[in-house]
Amino acid sequence: MFVQEILKFTGDIEGKDQVQVYPKVTGKLIEYKVQEGKPIEKQDVIALIDRDVTGFKFEPAPVEAPISGVVAKTYFDQGDSVSPQIPIAVVADMDEVKVKIEVTEVDYPKVKLGQMARIKVDAYPDKEFEGKLSKLSALVSPQTRTATAEITIPNPEHFLVPGMFARISLLAGKHKALVVPRDAILRLPGTGVY
Known part of the structure; x- marks a missing residue:
């Protein structure tokens, strides 16, 4: 047998495709434009960052999704300091x-x-x-x-x-x-x- x-x-x-999302600028998190567990398309705005440059006023810097998928995790709260070295979210297909x-x-x-x-x-x-x-x-x-x-x-x-x-x-x-x-x-x- x-x-x-x-x-x-x-x-x-x-x-399978799981990407950590990093902001391109240093600053404070104004808000997330997405919710954990919700679908997102490539280049949708995940969050807005208020740039920290004394004496200058900039438009909020958008952080975009590098792939389509689901927002698996967000790491910060409104007003937290963020930088390009630390991910602010995870997007997973x-x-x-x-x-x-x-x-x-x-x-x-x-x-x-x-x-x-x-x-x-x-x-x-x-x-x-x-x-x-x-x-x-x-x-x-x-x-x-x-x-x-x-x-x-x-x-x-x-x-x-x-x-x-x-x-x-x-x-x-x-x-x-x-x-x-x-x-x-x-x-x-x-x-x-x-």
């Missing part, structure tokens, strides 16, 4: 998400690009999502003895959200095995495994 070998992994859901996993060197030969994966998240315990292994590092880290792999998951209904914890079952192939029905195993009194 053939038995399917399944490799188990865990990871966090991320937007939610139509497709990804999970990064760490593959041990023992399992590395069993993992191939294009392999099917089943994904479960606590938010939807009765639902199973399907994905494919889309990236596999050609290097095993000498520190962790693992290689990073990435599973891409179609997400047209946006059920999966960045930050969700995922359990992944990767279908690693089939092999012959001797299988004995559970009913055929007898336990004798006084015996057992300790």
Whole structure:
């Protein structure tokens, strides 16, 4: 009989295209023009910044979305100081998400690009999502003895959200095995495994 070998992994859901948005100027946040969780188009204004230049009056500087997607996170409150070194928001394309996993060197030969994966998240315990292994590092880290792999998951209904914890079952192939029905195993009194 053939038995399917399944490799188990865990990871966090991320937007496939997930971008930190930085202002181009230093100043104070006047306001966000968007709300977390709401869709946004490329070049829509995310926020307005009041530039901090003593003695000069400028129009508020807009901060635009670099990609279309969903506003996944905003980091500041109105009146907070912002600068080009610190992101003010995250925009994620939610139509497709990804999970990064760490593959041990023992399992590395069993993992191939294009392999099917089943994904479960606590938010939807009765639902199973399907994905494919889309990236596999050609290097095993000498520190962790693992290689990073990435599973891409179609997400047209946006059920999966960045930050969700995922359990992944990767279908690693089939092999012959001797299988004995559970009913055929007898336990004798006084015996057992300790």
